Amino acid sequence: MAVFEKPVEVLPEATVLFAGDSGDGMQLTGLQFARATALARNDLATLPDFPAEIRAPAGTTYGVSGYQLHFGSVPVRTPGDAVDMLVAMNPAALKVHLPRVRRGGTLLINVNAFDRRGLELARYETNPLEDGSLEGYQVIPIELTRLTHEALADSGLDKKEIDRCKNMFALGLVLWLYSRPLKPVEEWLAQKFANRPKIRDANLKVLHKGYHYGETHELFAVRYEVRPARLAPGLYRAIRGVEALALGLIAASHQSGLPLFYGSYPITPASDLLHELSRHKNFGVMTFQAEDEIAAVGAALGASFGGALGVTATSGPGLSLKSETIGLAVMTELPLVVIDLQRGGPSTGLPTKTEQSDLLFALYGRHGEAPLPVLAASSPGDCFYAAYEACRIAVRYMTPVILLADGYLANGAEPWRVPDVASLPPFAVKFATEPNFRQNGDVRFLPYRRDPETLARPWARPGTPGLEHRIGGLEKEDETGNVSYDPANHQRMVKLRAEKVARVAREIPPTEVFGDPDGDVLLIGWGSTRGAIEAAVERLQARGLRVGSVHLRYLNPLPPDLPAIFERYYRLVVPELNNGQLVRVLRDAYLRPFVPLNKIQGLPFQAREIEAFVADLVQS
């Protein structure tokens, strides 16, 4: 190519944010850039951020859809605190996302959208490209719309179709800028539009135009390169949290031999799990789209009664509806996995925004004494192992289990080392087939006679001759399971059910400390904040502080080795994306002065926020 080579600057990491109207295809653009980045072997984390409205009025700030992506040759733990490059397809996107861009960062702007109407829709009084408000940023104005139309002038497509291709111009340009290959996107376009060659060719053409624009244009003095990260050897794929949850459930079904029955009622962001699982029918997966969340969990419990792996997933409002049935699962002592993809609440709250909103509800949100194991996933890839473990515990202890994830985990993606099926924890299931009580010729099946180690009751599937029995919501007599209103029996049963759940602690692996094993501050986190917390620990260590962190997979029961770890630090800080939930649990369990750090904005933590809080705390 007759172009002069531009100097290449090697970066350890970078954060790019694609933003535009929800109709501009920003999620697709971001996803394709993420794919190309994964294939370039960077470590990466992504944060899609889309509007709650399906078709918000075009050009308005509430119709802005964004996809943020942090990638590096160094370990990447969060989608990035500060954006290095913002691609803004219109004024509204610039307005919404400018605050995320670091000072000195690059703004790649589609100037064609900055006409009077565009500015009005975004409620800009003056044009930010002209009024000096973007001083301090590196602004790269590009006529994206015009260039796309020029490139496709004789493509035979209409104006609207041509318009829809302009995201490919932006993508091509950014791929060039970060020295990413075009091939993965080309292949994807070829496949996606295999049946619509005209659209395919138009997209390909514009993609190349964008790429060449970078090569030939004076606007760019350098291009960047982010070298491959040093990841543990193995086979990798990019995975979103919902995909990982689905795979974890299928793996649990496969390894246990229990057919998977998944009952669900659509709700953001849990619907994607229903979509995902319903594609995998050839694994024997039964998906049931119920009439409401109560039916979804009821059907899952009914399937469990029949000897299937009964699973349901939902989000905050749906968890409220499932509460009574989860209590029935506690009482009937049947396995059940309830996945809650948390979002901002209360009520409908912030349906598309993330929040660690439901920990206390998961722990305590049932009437009566109804303890159950509560687990949390800490990264998109970790969702796989968390789902698998939730199923394993539910079956082993004959109990409902709540698994907490959130919108950020569900939609976020990261490179994931594909596990070897043989390496998954063993998951053997034994159904009762024989009476378990024999005395003086009295041979009976006692449905509440417990395993002495786990205190789990036997699982006898209907269809097993001789083990006919009844279970239900009324209090049970110990061992026989007959209805009992006996006062002492009730106390014994409440204690037994609690003890059974407490015994899960015996299986919790030793808690790993990230960072300093003792020192000034221990950060205690759970769920999706892991990346931000660990990134903050590294930064604080770099500032000379002795800081460590623990991240809890098990929230009930808590790991037994926590008190010994707490001993080793002066201060205990609990960062959470809520108004202080784990911190209350910890205070209750350990009677120590835990310090809360709370962010309740529907957004994940930035590592720098945690860093600043801890630095201040230590100084004070």
Next chain:
Amino acid sequence: MSDSKRPEENTPRGTRPAMPPGARPAMPPGARPAMPPGAGPAMPPRSRPAMPPGAKPSGDGKPRLTRKDFASDQDVRWCPGCGDYAILATVQRLLPELDVPRENIVFISGIGCSSRFPYYMNTYGMHSIHGRAPAIATGLKASRPELDVWIITGDGDALSIGGNHLIHILRRNLNVQILLFNNQIYGLTKGQYSPTSEEGKITKSSPYGSIDHPFNPVALTLGADATFVARSMDRDTKHLQAMLRRAHDHRGAAFVEIYQNCNIFNDGAFFQFTERDTKPHRALFLEHGKPLVFDEGRKGIRLDGFRPEVIDLTDGRWSIDDCLVYDETNRELAQIMARIFFRPDLPQPFGVFYREKRPTYEDLLHRQIAEVTARKGKGDLQALLRSGDTWVIEPEPAEATE
């Protein structure tokens, strides 16, 4: 997958059965004779020898179970005189005749006096939570189609708190039996008006009379596209047993409304239909292919357009040939009969209002799984984990990072 019920022959919807009015169908459904006494050795209660799994009793010389084999060891705790007793006895009498291994039978109930039912049955069972039995049964039946699932529910359980689940299990058509014990009252909570209580009813929660308009359960379930809808009563156990047998024979969701007397909080709610002196002229028994007559043959029902009316068969003006011949596969007729609802001028219909053939949910579910599996091949977990774009990180990265 095997199935617990025998498929039922069905005439195509809307066609009149080719039978002269009044002719008896060769073998009316529900009138199957009980096994002759002594067909199997009588077994002492609760001493059924352990059989190898999968062994089926009866029909092949093996001992047949008796009513007592289906009674659990729990004391029945309904009020003395409650209509629930008769329903329990009828079910326990019917089950040994159904050729279903006892271990494959499951009773799922909600909450209410009626919903205590599973505790008294020596089968598998779950006494669940208020209104949710259809949801739980859906998961069970969908995942274990070979089980014979019975849902026991009350008027409050099925039509108030569980109304949503009821209509959805009907439209999905799972192959289960749904027995709604309608006593027009909340029994277990001690006597509030229910969604089937009549307007103006005086109860503890309606001391000045209920202002709620009641549901008509038969019309409601027909509206939800139920594939089998019947009504019976606790006081006519012969009819009840026939209806339950037919419900069981039906392949699909079979809904049976059972008028049940709550002698404590709503005594006599249905006496006009159930007691000897009024039953003949207040109750009308629908039978497929037969003319609609009642009052010991003295009266009949004819259609005047869409309007049913009583005709006198004794004064020579009308004859049996003028009576409407019932066709339980005719949806429109079913709707007309369903709307005869506590009308002083017309007798209340009992029997099978409607049935149709429609694929069951569990069949469709498993057929789809089988089809997808045939097309895509049986799932390979390792391959699934590896799907999508993958890349390999070698143990010693050639291009070291700086």
